[in-house]
Amino acid sequence: MSGGLVFNETLYPGVEVNYGCDTILYQDRSEHQDLVLFENPVFGKVLMLDGITQVTTADEFIYHEMMAHVPILAHGAASEVLIVGGGDCGMAEEALKHPGIERLTQVEIDGAVVDFSKEHFAEFNAPVFEDERFDLVIADGARFVAETDRRFDVVMVDSTDPMGPGAVLFTQEFYRAVHRCLKPGGVLVTQNGVPFLQREELVGSIRHFSKIYKDAYAYVAAIPTYFGGHMALGWATDNADLRKVPVDELTRRFEAAGLDTRYYTPEVHAAAFALPRFILDAVKDGRSNAG
Ligand code: SAM
Numbered sequence: 001m002s003g004g005l006v007f008n009e010t011l012y013p014g015v016e017v018n019y020g021c022d023t024i025l026y027q028d029r030s031e032h033q034d035l036v037l038f039e040n041p042v043f044g045k046v047l048m049l050d051g052i053t054q055v056t057t058a059d060e061f062i063y064h065e066m067m068a069h070v071p072i073l074a075h076g077a078a079s080e081v082l083i084v085g086g087g088d089c090g091m092a093e094e095a096l097k098h099p100g101i102e103r104l105t106q107v108e109i110d111g112a113v114v115d116f117s118k119e120h121f122a123e124f125n126a127p128v129f130e131d132e133r134f135d136l137v138i139a140d141g142a143r144f145v146a147e148t149d150r151r152f153d154v155v156m157v158d159s160t161d162p163m164g165p166g167a168v169l170f171t172q173e174f175y176r177a178v179h180r181c182l183k184p185g186g187v188l189v190t191q192n193g194v195p196f197l198q199r200e201e202l203v204g205s206i207r208h209f210s211k212i213y214k215d216a217y218a219y220v221a222a223i224p225t226y227f228g229g230h231m232a233l234g235w236a237t238d239n240a241d242l243r244k245v246p247v248d249e250l251t252r253r254f255e256a257a258g259l260d261t262r263y264y265t266p267e268v269h270a271a272a273f274a275l276p277r278f279i280l281d282a283v284k285d286g287r288s289n290a291g
Pocket of ligand 1: 167169
């Protein structure tokens, strides 16, 4: 590592993650947040917003594949999809691999993150900017879902953590507004942090989901950058069958979509809903506190 430069991530009290930095590629402050992009020998290009890791070129495929393909293939007939946040456009890239999607709307609060990612993350997001189905709105996602007349089959909340501009995306009002703009049988997925370190984040979202949706649950993926074990992805829908689609049907849909993946398989999809006990307990706590 040149110069011994290190970036610290201090998302969790009592734990600090240090990323060695070969080169700083970009550093600036947008209207909404601090942005830094640097090169790490293991993770490749690392993007931090307000000192918190958002995406790396080495492991982005895990998070993006699991957050996009699981709800879209579980739904089976999604044509209108909404991404809230997702400024690096890796989620949009995975979602747009589905030929059945007619329009993919992404509502991102910070246009600077999109512009910047278009320039620096072309290795995974270039197809998005040539796809006529991609509809980018620069706005607060909470405001968009509260006001839009449009209806969606799948909503993915690819947010920052619940602080700064992302805090509103973890509130009951927001989840209620998403419910209002889901079509019948639609599904919401959310990034809900690493339960080993951020248990209350998952409990809080499940508590809110339970007041609004018939099925409030979570599924998991292990993403090296999101340090601390499994990451929880929140799952909220009125159709409880959606998380029980059998592997052979998922396989049929996966093959029909012509997907090529590196983490997602239909078997991994089904298994991701088998929660380790302490994560299942967090989900149950959220449900029982729903009041
Ligand atoms: N995968 C990442 C993670 O879990 O750490 C998240 C990546 S993505 C870059 C998060 C995006 O959410 C950022 O680009 C940020 O600007 C956006 N964002 C935060 N609050 C928002 C809001 N209220 N409305 C829309 N987008 C928001």
